[in-house]
Amino acid sequence: MILTISNWWTDMNLVEQVFWGIAILFSFFFVIQTVLTFFGGDVDDMDVDGDADTAVDTDGGIDFQFLSLKNLIAFFTIFGWTGIICLHSGFGPGISALIATGAGLIMMLIMASIMYFMGKLVEDGTLKMKNAIGKSGSVYLPIPAKRAGMGKVQIQVQGFQTLDAVTDNETDIPTGAIVEVVEILNNQILVVKLN
16 A cells, blocks of 8 residues: 555656645644634633733624634645646646635635634623613612612613612612612612602
């Protein structure tokens, strides 16, 4: 078998050997990269420095990355196989290299676009308190009159929430009363009135 592979390799011209060498080597890397991606070994942009909360707060998703290790492996894999196909289809070495380069660049563009759009799927789960203004909720813990203390209100704002609340009412607002949010204090406390 080794003799057969050796004969096959020596029967090829230099251009074919280059395309085959690139195709086999980078296909091997591509398979390893794919397996690692599926089994959690993909640590392409690992960053252990800095504050994790700051990193999460400022994360805007993945930028468009045309040149990356993954894209280069994909480029050379497609380049090699396309070059082989073109040579076996009767194209000359120059045209084969040109077509293979174009196919590799298209593959890089496709992969970069996929990663970019997947990065844009990130959802910001931060509660925006201003969305509560004008909404109604029910009192969970009594709210003392004239902002003498805080109670709690259950309200539907970006999901069901239980939030701290105060009131300007002359009397306490009892548990179970329906209230409306009129203002937000310090971006965290609801100011409510009886509905």
